[in-house]
Amino acid sequence: MKRPDPFLSALIGAVLLATFLPCPHAYQGALNHLTSLLIMFMFFFQGAKLQRSALWESLRDWKVQGCALLATxxxxxxxxxxxxxLCHVAGMLPYLTPKLWTGLLFVCCLPSTVQSSIALTSIARGNVPAAICAATVSNIVGIFATPLLVALLLPAGAQAGGSAGGLQTIIDIARELLLPFVAGQAVQPWLGPIVRKHKILLKFTDQGSIIVMVYAAFSTAVLEGLWHRVPWQDFVLVALFCTVLLAIMLTLTDLAGRAMGLPRGDIIALQFCGSKKSLSTGIPMASVIFPHGAGVVELPLLIYHQIQLYVGATLARHYARKLARKEGAQAKPQP
Known part of the structure; x- marks a missing residue:
């Protein structure tokens, strides 16, 4: 039996801790300042880690990269x-709170995840270099695209309060995400080798920062009565919505790859990169864009993240077994 993912277990632990021991109001300000600092450090080290030469080299495969960006x-x-x-026409909107609808649409605006997209593409024996480039470019573009999409879609679509104004959102994202990323890129030639040498430490600090952010967001939400305002039926509906979203995107990316005549390895990379959403980028962005109510907004992202991992792992193993059977059949001597 496969052991549970320690990171996902820690995220659930952070939610439980915030549920039973939320950060008191007196310390909320200090915790928010700590969260902002951790976000800045995360994106600084992301910028320091990224090698520009490798990125430009991979961008030559414009079909996969362009299609992945369009999908995302x-x-x-x-x-x-x-x-x-469709839910509005069917009269289903009242079944979820406005903040949960905001969270669902926020998921749609996020960039692709990096680690799981690459890992799943590798398990499925797809084009790993293409997946690395597509996921990396997606996260860079997401620094600009996600706040713009939030400003365009959420006021008219979700009509839910809690987000900052469009211009202020972009300013906050630039200050807490883009500037640290650019600063990291500026020192990349000197700091990059050190950061890449200590990948385990960087992974630990990244995941630790996200756990603190989840605890901070859910502490505020719990103090505002989160679990009294979100019944269990809402979790089922959010999970259903996320599953439908994922199924549609997996199908569309597969059909798009086939229509363009891409090799199977490229289609696999496109499918995983075009259907995944980044938890590590989404949590910091939610903390910046939704300073009041990030906990509720983050719920759909946490649920989508869990579903995409299980579905993606199942699909990747299916592709690997299918390719292995095909290679085995081809290797058999002809009578």
């Missing part, structure tokens, strides 16, 4: 808005 920042948000509209 154009098709995904449009599908989310379309499903929201």
């Amino acid at each position: 920042f154009v098709v995904f948000p449009l599908i989310g808005v379309a499903l929201y509209g």
